[in-house]
Structure formats: C-alpha cells, structure tokens
Amino acid sequence: MYCVDSHGSDIDHFWPKATYPDRAFVWSNMLLCCTECGRFKGNRFPLSNAGQPMLVDPSAEDPWEHLDFDPDTGNLTARYLANCGAPSPKGEHTVKTLKLDRREGMAAGYRRTYLRMEACVRKALTEDAIELQKLAQDLQRADDHGLLGWCLGPVGARLEPFAELRRRAPDAWDAWTASVQ
Ligand SMILES: [Zn+2]
Structure with missing residues (x-):
C-alpha cells in the first residue's frame, strides 16, 4: 500500500488506531504496507474540512x-x-505525508520497473504484427509497481514508446485502458 513497492511487511491502520481505537479491529481498516511507509505515516492522518481522509486509500x-x-x-x-487548475489536494497530502517525492530506494525501484515496461513495448513494436496478448502478459509481469495504469493514462500515453503503441493498435489500447480503470 501507498508506495506500491511490493515489500509489504507491516499492518497499517488506515485510520490510526491511536486516534481511532474503535477502528482497531476493522478488517477494511488494516492495510499491508512497507516499514518505511508505516514509519512516515505513523499517526499522521489529515482530514478534509468535511472529515474525509486526505490520504489515498489504495484499497x-x-x-x-x-x-x-x-x-x-x-x-x-x-x-x-x-x-x-491545481494539483489534487489528496495527492499533495499523500505525497507529503509519505514523502513519495523524496525516497531514493523507492524511486529507483519505480525507474527500473518503468524501463522494463518500456523495453517490453519497444520490443513488441519491432514486429510487423504486434502480439498484443503476449505484450499484455509481459507488461503485467514487468509491472512491480502498478504503473500500467499510469502508462495508459493521460500523461504516460503521450510518451514514447506508449504513444506509438497507441497509434499502431488503437483498438487494443482502448480495451486495455478500459480494463485498468
Ligand atoms: Zn511503502
């Protein structure tokens, strides 16, 4: 949860149990997270004026x-x-609380995953007829960080080689985009 770095080792209470003891044993309040995320989050749990959580709940x-x-x-x-016309407030709180913009090890892991996924697409694009099913499997296998949703989203889809894939296989692209959302 939170950093999606596949190293979940701790149970995090989304609504911190110190502040909300009535939620301590609610299953849906227990998320698997890594030690770093757990440490940064601690009892930090920003709420909106309406009392809604301002951290992304990835579940x-x-x-x-x-x-x-x-x-x-x-x-x-x-x-x-x-x-x-502004950044997502929930995104801002989540990044700040979990320091998602300043974690070297996590960022390096994301970079590696992205490069692997890029390589899968580049390889598929060298074929005259793209084997879409195989590419989908390769991408899924390479995606240790749940990045596919981003790659197919508005920002990722503008970058090569994903933009070329979209041009070459528009129907498959639309089907994939629909399936990850
Ligand atoms: Zn984490």
Missing part, C-alpha cells in the same frame, strides 16, 4: 487519480487536475 480508489509519476526521477508527485 478503495485508483491512486493515479491523485498521483503522478515522473519517469525521469522515479518520484511520485500530486497529479495536476486540469479541471481544477
């Missing part, structure tokens, strides 16, 4: 609605919402 919502990925650095940042 209930798509993190890419609030977060963006920087393929050059591997960092996560708050997603810019064009319709609001």
